[in-house]
Amino acid sequence: MRVVSIGHIADSYALIKLSPLSGSLPEGIQPGQFAQIEIPDSKSTFLRRPISICMADYDADQIWLLVRNAGQGTSHMVNSSVGDIYNVLLPLGHGFSLPSKQGDSVLLVGGGVGVAPLLYFGKVLFEQGYKPVFALGARSAKDLLLLDEFKKYGPVHVSTEDGSAGEKGLITCNSVFASEISDIACCGPTPMMKAVAGIAASRGINCEVSLENMMACGLGACLCCVEDTADGNVCVCKNGPVFNINQLKWQI
Amino acid sequence: MANLSVNIGPLRLQNPVLTASGTFGYGEEFEDLMDINSLGGIIVKGTSLHPRQGNPAPRMVETPSGMLNAVGLQNKGVDHFIEHIYPRIAKKYTSEIIVNVAGSCVSDYVEVCEKLAPLDRIRAIEVNISCPNVKQGGMAFGTTCEGAAEVTKAVRQKWPKALIMKLSPNVTSIVDIAKAAEAEGADSVSLINTLMGMAIDVKRRRPYLSTITGGLSGPAVRPVAVRMVWQVAKAVGIPVIGLGGIASTDDALQFIMAGATAIQIGTANFINPRISQEVAAGLEQYCQENGLNDISEIRGIV
Ligand SMILES: Cc1cc2nc3c(=O)[nH]c(=O)nc-3n(C[C@H](O)[C@H](O)[C@H](O)COP(=O)(O)OP(=O)(O)OC[C@H]3O[C@@H](n4cnc5c(N)ncnc54)[C@H](O)[C@@H]3O)c2cc1C
Ligand SMILES: Cc1cc2nc3c(=O)[nH]c(=O)nc-3n(C[C@H](O)[C@H](O)[C@H](O)COP(=O)(O)O)c2cc1C
Ligand code: FES
Numbered sequence: 001m002r003v004v005s006i007g008h009i010a011d012s013y014a015l016i017k018l019s020p021l022s023g024s025l026p027e028g029i030q031p032g033q034f035a036q037i038e039i040p041d042s043k044s045t046f047l048r049r050p051i052s053i054c055m056a057d058y059d060a061d062q063i064w065l066l067v068r069n070a071g072q073g074t075s076h077m078v079n080s081s082v083g084d085i086y087n088v089l090l091p092l093g094h095g096f097s098l099p100s101k102q103g104d105s106v107l108l109v110g111g112g113v114g115v116a117p118l119l120y121f122g123k124v125l126f127e128q129g130y131k132p133v134f135a136l137g138a139r140s141a142k143d144l145l146l147l148d149e150f151k152k153y154g155p156v157h158v159s160t161e162d163g164s165a166g167e168k169g170l171i172t173c174n175s176v177f178a179s180e181i182s183d184i185a186c187c188g189p190t191p192m193m194k195a196v197a198g199i200a201a202s203r204g205i206n207c208e209v210s211l212e213n214m215m216a217c218g219l220g221a222c223l224c225c226v227e228d229t230a231d232g233n234v235c236v237c238k239n240g241p242v243f244n245i246n247q248l249k250w251q252i
Numbered sequence: 253m254a255n256l257s258v259n260i261g262p263l264r265l266q267n268p269v270l271t272a273s274g275t276f277g278y279g280e281e282f283e284d285l286m287d288i289n290s291l292g293g294i295i296v297k298g299t300s301l302h303p304r305q306g307n308p309a310p311r312m313v314e315t316p317s318g319m320l321n322a323v324g325l326q327n328k329g330v331d332h333f334i335e336h337i338y339p340r341i342a343k344k345y346t347s348e349i350i351v352n353v354a355g356s357c358v359s360d361y362v363e364v365c366e367k368l369a370p371l372d373r374i375r376a377i378e379v380n381i382s383c384p385n386v387k388q389g390g391m392a393f394g395t396t397c398e399g400a401a402e403v404t405k406a407v408r409q410k411w412p413k414a415l416i417m418k419l420s421p422n423v424t425s426i427v428d429i430a431k432a433a434e435a436e437g438a439d440s441v442s443l444i445n446t447l448m449g450m451a452i453d454v455k456r457r458r459p460y461l462s463t464i465t466g467g468l469s470g471p472a473v474r475p476v477a478v479r480m481v482w483q484v485a486k487a488v489g490i491p492v493i494g495l496g497g498i499a500s501t502d503d504a505l506q507f508i509m510a511g512a513t514a515i516q517i518g519t520a521n522f523i524n525p526r527i528s529q530e531v532a533a534g535l536e537q538y539c540q541e542n543g544l545n546d547i548s549e550i551r552g553i554v
Contacts, residue, residue: 038523043317046470047522089285089525216312216319217522219285221277223323224312233305233326238281 003084004062010142012069013113014078015054017062018086025063029056031121032095032185032210032242035065036218037077038087045073050215050237052117052187053091054146063090064120066145068113092218096121096185096208096242102129104182108154109196111137111171111188115145117210119153121185126153133157133179137171137192140164172196181205185242197245207245211236254539255546256532258292258513260491261439263376263414265292265348265514268547269504269532272495272518273298273352273378273418274323275469276528278337279345285525290532292514293348296333296341298380300353301360303329313451313460318472318497319519320449322463325354330364334371342373350376352418358406365411375413379403382420382445394420394445397432404436416493419443421473421480430484430492442493442516443484444477470519471497478510485511485552499527501534511552 001018008014036048055064069078080086096117099106106125108118115136125132132154138144141164150156157176158166167174171188172195181203186196187210200207213236216224220238227236229247234240256267271279273295279288288294306326313320327333333351341349351374355361361379368374381403382394393399404417417433419426421444430441446467451460459465477496485492494512498504499520507515517528524530539547 043471045314046317047314047319087524214310214312216314216321216519217275217281217525219277219281219522219525221281222275222312222321222522223306223326224321226306226309226311226326228308233309 001063001086001088003080003082003086005082006080008078009145012078013145014067014080015146016065016067016077016080018065018088019060019062021085024061025056025058026091029053029063029091030095031124032117033091033093034117034218034241035063035088035090036092036215037065037073039073039076040086042072042076045071045076047216048089048218049073049077050092050212050218051077052210053120054116055120055123066113066116066119089218093237093241094239096210098125098128099130099183099206104130105180106130106132106183106185107135107176107181108132109135109137109171109184109186109188111192112139112143113145114188114192114210115150117187118185119146119149122150122153133176135159135171135174135176137161137174137188170195172199184208186210194250197248197250200245208242209245209248210241211243212241254536254544256536256539258491258547260376260416260493260514261414263348263439267292267532267535268508268512268514269528269535270295270350270493270514270516271521271528272516273380275518275521278341280341282521282525283344286529288344289346290529291347292532293350294345295350295352295378295516296337297327298325298352298354299327299330299333299364300325300355301330301363303327303332308462310460310462312466315449315451315468316472318468318470320451320461320466320468321446322461322466324463327354330367334367338371338373342371348375349373350378350416352378352380353407354380355403358403361403362406362410365407369411369413376416377411377413378416378418378442379407380418380445382418382422394429395423397428400429401432401436404433404438408437414439416440416442418445420445421476421496422448426480427483427487430488434488434490438490440491440493440513441484441488442495443480444473444496447473447476469497471499473497474503474506478506481507481512482510482554498531499523501531501538504531504535505538505550508547508551509554511554513551
């Protein structure tokens, strides 16, 4: 796929939009699915890098990736230029499920770069007549990503750890959690997802989280990415990355 | 067109390209991305007598031009394979299906072989006496000539079809182990399994893998593998199957020139899921461009 635009956000993030070299995007990309990106010409990052699909824009035949510079592979991506070509495998994995009723109050909780898959999920929910609400957390105001995009699909509640935007504190302390919630979809650092899962479990809220285990193949072939679940060790890349919390063996 | 077909004991492969156990699932994970039937065959996941959960996460870490894994032979056991997976893949694939057999004692290996023997599409097994991940069994057999001989002998009595013994590189003399397997009636040896390795996360001051050590694979191991294949191919009379870091047609040719009759592709499948098909086509093209009538003309020419 070819980079058609790249927008840098703060020091270490980029929103990369990619189009197929020929033809159109594969049909039926689900929110929560991911792509495996090959980093060209590198011996130290020779495995592909898994990145969530932040948006599948069928009108423009583009996918969006929101990438945080976390090491060599992601640094290469963040420093791409328009016209660069990446070998991308997508869509992979199993995404978020739609809540049972359209009247349901769905909260999409994201932390840091983990907000990425929630944008596409928010769009799909919005277009299907649901009313998604977003709760987005970050270290500080500069790490809040794509707020204007999220606002297109529902109200956005914000928390920052240093109080530079929105409420001060962790996202799990945000006042939006006091409201009526039927479903939660969550993606972010593991401690955050565990805290959110704890709230959901104690209140009987249906909750899905997106895991980021280390992966090699991304295709369900190598069994490197497993998570211990109610069904034993299962592949995060194939059975996930999105899991209902009642499948997981988290101590919550 | 050049002849690419090769014989591994009584087993005939339409071309020398196989996929390595544990890196290609049961083929199904790749079937939307490539044509499985363009290969000589696939070697499915390590299969044990009883289901195994494998090791806890984290099970893998990337290293320069390679990776360490500690999957620990997770599989649902031979009965599950026979009931649920075999009927499906036997119907779909025309290329050979080879089962990689794992065990933690000799009788486990033998029992798995007995259960597989009636399956008519399984014309070969590859016996893993070398997996470095499993605390008991595995390692112990493949690291001594006596251990390798004992397993080969026991399996040979119950397995009339093609028998491939997969050797561990974590030994002083792989040639001696290969000879021991040949002496007990193996039809072929495949090498190498992963090299034992270790990597430490210095920030957290602890190993990356839950098992501390793991198996190194990928291009990083290739020179070691080529050397071992070359040594073994000179020393034994049975066909040698070479693997370890193959990621291109040229890599595959190195192994063939070192003496391998067939080759396997492992870790490279993770980066390019079509690589095995591309290498099969690449070998054919190489023969054409170099005026070879048969791929065997370059086998062991080094
Ligand atoms: C399903 C899935 C979806 C993801 N979505 C996104 C996304 O939308 N945007 C984004 O920026 N990142 C995402 N990640 C994380 C991203 O894959 C890693 O940051 C990336 O692989 C690191 O590669 P690197 O070469 O830059 O860093 P490396 O040099 O390989 O590692 C740098 C640091 O990142 C950590 N790391 C490496 N791989 C992973 C991983 N798979 N998960 C978490 N941490 C890792 C390492 O432990 C190390 O501390 C996702 C991961 C998964 C599994
Ligand atoms: C994730 C993973 C799982 C593996 N599982 C098995 C296995 O179950 N049985 C086996 O004999 N070898 C197993 N191997 C070893 C490979 O089949 C192969 O011998 C090794 O990786 C070297 O080849 P490569 O460098 O091409 O990957 C595994 C390797 C990897 C990377
Ligand atoms: S990364 Fe290979 S099975 Fe999930």
